[in-house]
Amino acid sequence: xxxxxxxxxxxxxPPLLNELGPNRPVNLLHVQGREIRxxxxxxxxxxxxPTVAGLDxxxxxxxxxxxxxxxxxxxxxxxxxxxxxxxxxxxxxYTAAVLGFGLDVVFPRHNARLKQQVATHGTLLTxxxxxxxxxxxxxxxxxxxxxxxxxxxxxxxxxxxxxxxxTARCALEANRSVFAVPGSFRNPMAxxxxxxxxxxxxxxxxxxxxxxxxxxxxxxxxxxPARTLEPVPVKLTSLEESILELLDDAPTTPDRLCNELxxxxxxxxxxxxxxxxxxxxxxxxxGYEITTAGARGRAAWQRSF
Amino acid sequence: xxxxTLFKRHLLESLRSPLEDGVVRVARSGGVIEFPCRFSLxxxxxxxxxxFLGDARRECRCNDLQVQNYNGRLSGPLLDRMDLxxxxxxxxxxxxxxxxxxxxxxxxxxxxxxxxxxxxxxYGASTVTNASVPRPVLERFVELGSSARALLGHAIEKDSxxxxxLDRVLRVARTLADLEGEVAVGDVHVAQALGLRLEQPQLRAxx
Numbered sequence: 001x002x003x004x005x006x007x008x009x010x011x012x013x014p015p016l017l018n019e020l021g022p023n024r025p026v027n028l029l030h031v032q033g034r035e036i037r038x039x040x041x042x043x044x045x046x047x048x049x050p051t052v053a054g055l056d057x058x059x060x061x062x063x064x065x066x067x068x069x070x071x072x073x074x075x076x077x078x079x080x081x082x083x084x085x086x087x088x089x090x091x092x093x094y095t096a097a098v099l100g101f102g103l104d105v106v107f108p109r110h111n112a113r114l115k116q117q118v119a120t121h122g123t124l125l126t127x128x129x130x131x132x133x134x135x136x137x138x139x140x141x142x143x144x145x146x147x148x149x150x151x152x153x154x155x156x157x158x159x160x161x162x163x164x165x166x167t168a169r170c171a172l173e174a175n176r177s178v179f180a181v182p183g184s185f186r187n188p189m190a191x192x193x194x195x196x197x198x199x200x201x202x203x204x205x206x207x208x209x210x211x212x213x214x215x216x217x218x219x220x221x222x223x224x225p226a227r228t229l230e231p232v233p234v235k236l237t238s239l240e241e242s243i244l245e246l247l248d249d250a251p252t253t254p255d256r257l258c259n260e261l262x263x264x265x266x267x268x269x270x271x272x273x274x275x276x277x278x279x280x281x282x283x284x285x286x287g288y289e290i291t292t293a294g295a296r297g298r299a300a301w302q303r304s305f
Numbered sequence: 306x307x308x309x310t311l312f313k314r315h316l317l318e319s320l321r322s323p324l325e326d327g328v329v330r331v332a333r334s335g336g337v338i339e340f341p342c343r344f345s346l347x348x349x350x351x352x353x354x355x356x357f358l359g360d361a362r363r364e365c366r367c368n369d370l371q372v373q374n375y376n377g378r379l380s381g382p383l384l385d386r387m388d389l390x391x392x393x394x395x396x397x398x399x400x401x402x403x404x405x406x407x408x409x410x411x412x413x414x415x416x417x418x419x420x421x422x423x424x425x426x427x428y429g430a431s432t433v434t435n436a437s438v439p440r441p442v443l444e445r446f447v448e449l450g451s452s453a454r455a456l457l458g459h460a461i462e463k464d465s466x467x468x469x470x471l472d473r474v475l476r477v478a479r480t481l482a483d484l485e486g487e488v489a490v491g492d493v494h495v496a497q498a499l500g501l502r503l504e505q506p507q508l509r510a511x512x
Binding site: 108259266 | 358362391392393394455481485494495500504
């Protein structure tokens with residue numbers, strides 16, 4: 001559908017926004033694409049500079065959420081936001097992007113195609129008039145709409161001071177559930193999301209089921225989703241097992257693996273390359289991280305003891 | 306070249322043909338003069354202006370545009386012409402303080418000399434190396450097994466290896482085998498050679 005303006009008098013006006021009280025958007029939204037889905041939306045937000053593990057968690061959880069029947073709201077920023085929209089589209093689900101600028105503006109530029117896809121298969125919406133540029137000051141204002149549209153907000157990697165944390169704060173103020181994927185204590189990008197968990201403001205989430213169990217009663221849904229980290233047996237050599245045990249969501253260099261395992265560079269490089277081909281590990285910033293597929297394999301074999 | 310991304314882009318791009326052909330060509334109205342120019346380029350750069358992009362402990366303070374502008378100075382084609390690319394991450398205190406002394410340079414030199422001898426013998430000329438030998442000749446001495454092919458195929462399919470990159474990987478793999486005194490290039494050498502190239506997108510925008 002073409003760009004349109006809606007007010008609270010329109011049938012399309014999301015009812016959940018009215019619960020924002022004084023924070024409720026001024027009585028006008030610019031909308032493009034499909035009709036805004038009125039219920040069953042989860043906000044998925046996070047760092048613009050995610051780790052492989054963060055992107056991976058986003059893809060796995062969003063796919064699971066879509067399969068469980070949820071729609072995904074985010075802010076179309078680089079990083080986790082974009083990954084959330086993409087995963088929702090790939091899983092054939094509904095996704096809405098709340099922009100911090102006018103409908104006709106493309107930001108960041110490399111999200112141009114994604115924006116088009118969301119406009120076709122999902123919904124773009126914004127409070128800001130055409131031509132409004134992406135000013136940093138507009139983003140926090142936009143974040144309260146992301147939180148307001150969703151019955152729950154999931155944070156995947158948010159730094160201490162980050163937009164994702166602002167969205168989580170808005171969700172808490174609106175009495176909505178907040179969920180966070182735990183990150184390594186060494187990962188500065190996860191400091192904020194970890195803090196939410198520490199203060200018991202967010203529910204720790206490693207499985208779609210954790211979100212589903214919390215929200216399904218409100219929605220009167222019954223069919224529980226499959227586990228995200230369901231152990232999936234993979235054939236691993238003993239060296240591959242030892243490597244997977246050492247990997248986490250901060251990049252580990254092959255050199256470090258050589259030192260830890262006392263093996264030569266060639267053997268480590270070969271094992272890493274083979275596991276990369278099988279999607280068990282991924283390269284990032286000069287090192288290797290474990291993927292969801294890798295973690296599933298590791299879970300299967302660790303359980304077999 | 307330390308801090309290679311602080312050089313002007315057109316200066317860096319002018320390195321492309323000397324790196325590839327080993328000559329500098331100067332064209333003037335009187336004709337074209339060629340100067341021999343075989344050199345080893347060693348360069349270092351930070352991942353972003355503040356230097357902390359991808360660091361496990363400190364947060365990077367640069368915005369996406371700054372990172373793009375900074376990394377954009379080093380073009381993909383120029384990076385593609387570099388044989389060995391190694392990311393450097395922060396060392397832990399244990400690694401900084403507790404490392405045993407490395408191999409002395411004399412030992413490494415002996416290995417290099419031996420590898421050069423192997424190459425001279427193989428190619429029948431002391432000046433021809435794995436780096437300079439024509440590709441068809443090189444390929445006669447790089448026979449890849451099916452699993453090595455699978456590794457290369459994967460890298461090409463996910464766009465992290467170009468045609469030129471593949472050429473470099475084969476030469477580096479051959480050299481790694483020579484350094485070990487191995488007759489055949491094994492999977493191990495191909496995997497290591499692939500590991501000695503950066504993921505291209507890693508230097509581009511972090512999206």
